[in-house]
Amino acid sequence: MPSSSLTKLKEPRKHYKLNLLPYLLLLPSIALIFAIIFYPFFTGILYSLREGSLLKLGDYIGLDNYLNLFKQREFHNSLQFSLFFAFFGVLGSYLLGLIFALMLNQKVPGQAILRVSLLLPWVIPSVVSLMSWRWLIADEKGFVNMLITWLGFKPIYFLSTPGLAIFSVIVVKIWRSFPFMMLSILAALQTIDRTLYEAAEIDGANRWQLFRHITFPQLLNISGVLWILMTIWSVNDFDTPFLLTQGGPSFATENLVLLAYRYTFRNNNVGMGSAVAVVSLIILIILALFILRQQSREEK
Amino acid sequence: MSLSRTQTWLLFAALVIIVLLVNLPIISTVLNSLRSTEDLFSSRSFSLNDLSFDNYFYVSQRTKFWQFFGNSLLVSVSAAILGVILSSLAGYALSRYQGLIISSYSRILLMIQMFPLILAIIPLFILFRNLSLINNPLSVILIYTVANLPFATWMFKSFFDGIPRELEEAAAVDGCTPLQGFVRIVLPLAGPGTIAVAIFAFLLAFNEFFIANVFLRNEVNMTLPVGIQIFTQQYGSDWGSLMAAATMTMLPTFFLFLFIQKYMLYGAIGTGVKG
Numbered sequence: 001m002p003s004s005s006l007t008k009l010k011e012p013r014k015h016y017k018l019n020l021l022p023y024l025l026l027l028p029s030i031a032l033i034f035a036i037i038f039y040p041f042f043t044g045i046l047y048s049l050r051e052g053s054l055l056k057l058g059d060y061i062g063l064d065n066y067l068n069l070f071k072q073r074e075f076h077n078s079l080q081f082s083l084f085f086a087f088f089g090v091l092g093s094y095l096l097g098l099i100f101a102l103m104l105n106q107k108v109p110g111q112a113i114l115r116v117s118l119l120l121p122w123v124i125p126s127v128v129s130l131m132s133w134r135w136l137i138a139d140e141k142g143f144v145n146m147l148i149t150w151l152g153f154k155p156i157y158f159l160s161t162p163g164l165a166i167f168s169v170i171v172v173k174i175w176r177s178f179p180f181m182m183l184s185i186l187a188a189l190q191t192i193d194r195t196l197y198e199a200a201e202i203d204g205a206n207r208w209q210l211f212r213h214i215t216f217p218q219l220l221n222i223s224g225v226l227w228i229l230m231t232i233w234s235v236n237d238f239d240t241p242f243l244l245t246q247g248g249p250s251f252a253t254e255n256l257v258l259l260a261y262r263y264t265f266r267n268n269n270v271g272m273g274s275a276v277a278v279v280s281l282i283i284l285i286i287l288a289l290f291i292l293r294q295q296s297r298e299e300k
Numbered sequence: 301m302s303l304s305r306t307q308t309w310l311l312f313a314a315l316v317i318i319v320l321l322v323n324l325p326i327i328s329t330v331l332n333s334l335r336s337t338e339d340l341f342s343s344r345s346f347s348l349n350d351l352s353f354d355n356y357f358y359v360s361q362r363t364k365f366w367q368f369f370g371n372s373l374l375v376s377v378s379a380a381i382l383g384v385i386l387s388s389l390a391g392y393a394l395s396r397y398q399g400l401i402i403s404s405y406s407r408i409l410l411m412i413q414m415f416p417l418i419l420a421i422i423p424l425f426i427l428f429r430n431l432s433l434i435n436n437p438l439s440v441i442l443i444y445t446v447a448n449l450p451f452a453t454w455m456f457k458s459f460f461d462g463i464p465r466e467l468e469e470a471a472a473v474d475g476c477t478p479l480q481g482f483v484r485i486v487l488p489l490a491g492p493g494t495i496a497v498a499i500f501a502f503l504l505a506f507n508e509f510f511i512a513n514v515f516l517r518n519e520v521n522m523t524l525p526v527g528i529q530i531f532t533q534q535y536g537s538d539w540g541s542l543m544a545a546a547t548m549t550m551l552p553t554f555f556l557f558l559f560i561q562k563y564m565l566y567g568a569i570g571t572g573v574k575g
Binding site: 019021022023025026028029030032033035036037039040041043044045047054057100103104106107108109110114116117118119120121123124125126127128129131132133135136143175229232233235236238239242243257260261264265270273274277278280281284287288 | 392
C-alpha cells in the first residue's frame with residue numbers, strides 16, 4: 001500500500017485502509033501556514049537581495065545590502081544589544097522563576113491565589129504593562145523619582161541615559177518573562193518523585209543537599225529547553241523595547257527587530273530591513289537547532 | 301522536607317510582599333485611574349475623597365475607546381474561532397495518526413513558535429497591500445490564527461490523547477465515518493478544553509500589539525492596544541485618562557485569565573517544552 005509507508009496507524013484497523021483523512025485534517029492549517037509563513041519567509045530572503053521601497057521594489061543587487069549593513073555602526077550596536085538583552089533577560093527571569101517556583105512548591109496558605117497573582121505580568125497586555133512601567137520610572141514626575149526626590153536625593157533619569165535605559169528595558173523584560181519560567185519550573189517540580197526526598201531525608205540530607213542532589217538535576221532538562229526558548233523569544237521581542245523607550249535614547253535600546261522595523265517602515269528601505277531580519281533569523285536557527293537536538297535526545 | 305509553623309508563615313509573608321511588589325505597576329495603574337491628573341502630580345497628601353470615575357467617563361465619551369474595543373472583539377473572536385477549527389482538526393490528526401507527515405508537521409509548529417515574525421511581516425505587508433488588506437481586520441486575523449496554531453494544536457492533541465480510541469471504533473461499527481466519529485464523539489468530549497483553547501487564542505489576539513501596529517493604521521479598524529498606544533502620543537501628559545483606558549483594556553484579559561488559569565500549565569508546558 002503506497003499510503004501506509006507515510007501514515008501508519010498507531011494500531012492498524014481494517015476500516016482505515018487507504019487513509020487520506022490525516023492529510024485532509026492537516027490541509028487547512030498547512031495552507032494557511034504556507035500563505036502566512038512559508039511564502040513570506042522565502043520572499044523575505046529574496047527581498048534582502050534587492051533594493052527598493054515598500055511601494056516599488058527595485059533590482060537584485062546581490063549581497064550589497066548585507067555589505068552595507070555590516071558597515072553600519074547602528075547594526076553592530078543593535079546586534080550587541082539584542083544578545084545582551086536576551087542573555088540578561090533570560091538569566092534574570094530564570095533565577096526569579098526558579099526561586100518563586102521553589103517557594104510556591106511548599107505548602108503555603110493561599111498558594112493558588114499567590115501563584116495566580118504572580119502570573120499577571122505575563123498575562124496583561126504589553127501596551128498596558130509598559131505604560132504602567134513608564135509612569136513608574138518616567139524622568140521628571142515618575143513615581144520612583146518622586147519617591148527619590150522626597151527622600152532628598154537627585155532624580156535618576158532611567159529612560160534618557162543610555163546605560164540606565166538598557167538596564168530598565170532588561171528589568172522590565174525580566175518582569176514580563178519570569179512568570180512563564182516559574183510556571184514551567186513549578187510543573188516540573190511537581191513531577192519529581194516524592195520518595196526520592198523521603199529516602200534522602202532518612203539518609204540525613206539537609207535542605208541544600210536535597211536541592212543540590214535531587215531537585216536541581218531533575219530540573220536540568222526543562223531548564224535547558226526554557227533557556228533556549230526564552231532566548232529566542234527575547235531576540236524576537238518587539239514590544240518591550242518599542243513601548244518602553246522606542247529604541248532610544250540615541251538607539252541604545254534598539255534590538256534587531258526594532259532596527260528592521262525602522263529600516264522598513266520608517267526609512268522605507270525594504271532591502272536593508274529584510275537583511276536585518278535575515279540576520280536575526282540566522283541567529284535563531286542556530287538556537288533552534290540546539291532545541292531540536294535536545295528534544296530528539298529526550299525522545300530516545 | 302516539610303516546614304515548621306513559623307517557617308510556613310514567614311514564607312507566606314515573604315510571598316505576599318513579593319506579590320505586592322511584582323504587581324506594583326498594575327496596582328498603581330488601577331489606583332491612579334481613579335485620580336485626576338492634577339492630583340497625581342501634586343505633592344499634597346492622598347485622601348479617599350479624591351477618588352472618582354471621572355477619567356472613565358472621559359475615556360468612554362470623548363475618545364474612540366469603544367470603537368477600538370469593538371474592533372478588538374471582532375479580530376479576537378474571529379481569530380479564536382478560526383484557530384479552534386484549524387487546530388482541533390490538526391490536533392486530532394496528531395493524536396490518532398503517526399508517520400512522516402505528522403511528525404514533520406509537529407516540527408513545523410515548533411518552528412512557527414520560534415519564527416522571527418519581522419521577516420514575514422515585511423513581505424506580508426507588500427502582499428496584503430496588493431490585495432488591499434492593509435487596514436482590513438482579515439490581515440491580522442489570519443496572522444493571529446497561525447500564531448495560535450502551535451499551542452492550540454498541542455493542547456487539542458493532549459485532550460484527544462485522553463479520549464479512548466474505543467469510542468470511535470464503536471461509532472465506526474455503528475456506521476460512522478472517521479470524520480463523523482471525530483465531530484460527533486471526540487470533539488464534544490473535549491468540550492471544556494475547547495473553550496480553554498478558544499480563550500487562549502482570544503487573549504493572544506486581544507493583547508497583541510506588534511502585528512496590529514503594522515497592519516491596522518486606520519482609526520476605523522485599530523484594535524485596542526494600537527489605539528491605547530495612539531492615546532499615549534495624543535494625551536501624553538494626561539496620565540489619569542491613560543490609566544483609566546489601560547485599566548479598561550486589561551479588565552477583560554484579567555477575568556478571562558482567571559477563568560482559564562488552571563489550563564495555564566498546558567499552555568506553558570504544551571508550548572514545545574514537552575514537544
